[in-house]
Amino acid sequence: MxxxxxxxxxxxxxxxxxxxxxxxxxxxxxxxxxxxxxxxxxxxxxxxxxxxxxxxxxxxxDSKEALGHAVVDEVIAPDVRGKWVRPLQSGKDPIDALIGAVQRIPVRPADVRGGCQLNNLAQEMSPLDAGFRKRLAIIFDAWREAVASVLREGQTHGSVRRDVEPADAAGLLIAIIEGYASLAKNAQDPKVMKAGIRNIVGWLRSLRPPGNRKRG
Amino acid sequence: MxxxxxxxxxxxxxxxxxxxxxxxxxxxxxxxxxxxxxxxxxxxxxxxxxxxxxxxxxxxxDSKEALGHAVVDEVIAPDVRGKWVRPLQSGKDPIDALIGAVQRIPVRPADVRGGCQLNNLAQEMSPLDAGFRKRLAIIFDAWREAVASVLREGQTHGSVRRDVEPADAAGLLIAIIEGYASLAKNAQDPKVMKAGIRNIVGWLRSLRPPGNRKRG
DNA sequence: TAACATACATACTGGTTGGTATGTTGTCAG
DNA sequence: CTGACAACATACCAACCAGTATGTATGTTA
The missing domain is CATH 1.10.10 (Arc Repressor Mutant, subunit A)
Incomplete structure (x- = not known):
């Protein structure tokens, strides 16, 4: 037929x-x-x-709200997975992998001026809408867990200091990234973000064991 | 008469x-x-x-915008001055003064869930309205300068490590504070902010010269 | 081929928004 | 006693908002 x-x-x-x-x-x-x-x-x-x-x-x-929730699930979440979760599972040296991810943060004026999509939406909607908050919290948790996981793995292989608390350090890393992104967005100036990234990279290097510093 | x-x-x-x-x-x-x-x-x-x-x-x-600008100038700016600029000019030990200011960050549920008023407004309005951005940038600059100034003073008195770059460290401190405030607001959970404050205090103590550690 | 479902397009609605035009009241100099 | 002005109060408006009701073209199924 x-x-x-x-x-x-x-x-x-x-x-x-x-x-x-x-x-x-x-x-x-x-x-x-x-x-x-x-x-x-x-x-x-x-x-x-x-x-x-x-x-x-x-x-x-069904509604504007539903559209917003779908944006979180189908645009923002995959973006974070692609930039932070998957690259950290590459098996490379943990600190190198983290530094790489940090240095891949876009610093073009348009990106810096707009800020972090995840953080923007979280700041605006988390206090107002539980649907947004839960979805965004899942993304933040996955991000933090991916960082903590790679730090733990690094500790077992001796490439990350043992006195580092992986969960704490992961939370701190994310806080610093979002904090600098906020300052840079407020200043509307890529230089702020670039300086921030340098500071973050310096801090990440300090997580290596004293005898195992690759550079700097 | x-x-x-x-x-x-x-x-x-x-x-x-x-x-x-x-x-x-x-x-x-x-x-x-x-x-x-x-x-x-x-x-x-x-x-x-x-x-x-x-x-x-x-x-x-004149307009809603003018009202918003007045809120920045007459409510938010004095608040930051009162919490960060004036307390750091007290002449106390710089690190102690900074730790004190950090520990005075409100962690009641209502405060944490609402986030930082300065950062909230900056995130929302800086990309959209130059009037807001300039006013908020002045506040951020004053905050950073107050921190940097007290760190420089501490370096001359030997209570702050000489290898610390005051301007960098001040920017990092503010970034971490705003970052944790963002994460806590998103999670709608005071525990996140409390843990963040502990981490910040620990980092501030690491700015003391090795031979001059007061505690921890 | 007729009934039917999918995937839209168009036109509309009630409510809310920032902003305005005009009215009113208390105070005071002359 | 009388304009004049400061400090509001009230009523209103056009624009915009999310959402809906209804129409329709296209492909599918019996």
Whole structure:
């Protein structure tokens, strides 16, 4: 049957179109939330950026809140996984891996001025919406656990000082990163972030055992 | 003349009433901005909290933006001066003074969940409004300079390590404080802030010269 | 081919927003 | 006693907001 070969293909195309519309909405929402915060991001603006209409939006998402939650789950979470969780599982020297991840933090003016997407949303929405808070907390926990895990592993191989408390150090690293990102965003100045990264790298090197310093 | 004694008094009372109205508006605005951010803070809510009407608001301030700027100048800036600039000029041991200021950071649930007022506003408004950014940058600069200054003074008296770069260390301290405040706000958990403060205090003690450690 | 579901598009609504126009009251110099 | 002004109070407005009701083109199924 000719239609039997054609129908599934059409259906698949249709579904792929729908998924692409959904994806464009997520990307546009992510961008607008990044620009002006969740509450101030206008649905109409998101729709214009995405190039779709309100009917499409409310077909894919129940509400603005649901769209925001989806952005956290499907845009922000994978981003953190790709930049912090996976690179730390590479098996390289733990401190080198951490330094590498820190140095890969984008310092282009546009990125610095916008701040950290994860932190932005957490600061705005965690006190106001439990749905956001729980999703964002999961991301922060995964990030901290990935850092703590690689530090623990380093301790067993002798490449990280034994007197370092992995969980504490992981929390401190994330606090410093977010703190510098905040200061740099406030100053609207990439230099602040670059200086911060240098300080962070210096601190990370101090986590090596005294006899095992690779550089500096 | 009886009226000559009465008139100035009445006029002074009137002026004091007006200033009180202005002050109530600033306090209410500060509180609402702290709760939900500047953009999402509704003027009507601020007016209800302050117990005044829109006419009074627009008599004292040109716009919502002007009200926000006044909150930065007249509420947030004095608060930072009172908590960080003045206490560090007390002439005490620099590290002790810094530890004291850090330990005086409020850790009540309500405070932790709301985050840092300065950082909240900076994160939200610095990329969007130059008026906010400049005012907030002045506060951050004063804070950093106060810390750097006390560290420099400590170096001349031998109570702070000479290899510490005061400006760098001051920036790092502020970054860590804001970073932990962010994490604690996101987690909505005072324990995160308390643990952060312990870590900060430990780091501050490490700034003493090796032979001059007072405790720990 | 007729009924039906998917994936939208369009037009609209009630509520809220910052801002304004105008009215009112107490104070005071002349 | 009388304009004049400071310090509001009240009523209102256009713009914008998230959300909805309804229409429709396209592909699928019986």
């Amino acid at each position: 000719l239609s039997a070969r054609k129908s599934p293909k059409r259906r698949a195309t249709r579904r792929r179109d729908s998924e692409r519309t959904r994806e464009r909405l997520l990307q546009a929402a992510s961008r607008e939330i990044y620009r002006s915060g969740f509450q101030s991001a206008s649905l109409d603006t998101i729709l214009t950026v995405a190039g779709v209409t309100k009917g499409a939006l409310y077909y894919h998402f | 009886l009226s000559a004694r009465k008139s100035p008094k009445r006029r002074a009372t009137r002026r004091r009433d007006s200033e009180r109205t202005r002050e109530r508006l600033l306090q209410a605005a500060s509180r609402e901005i702290y709760r939900s951010g500047f953009q999402s803070a509704s003027l009507d809510t601020i007016l209800t909290v302050a117990g005044v009407t829109k006419g009074a608001l627009y008599y004292h301030f």
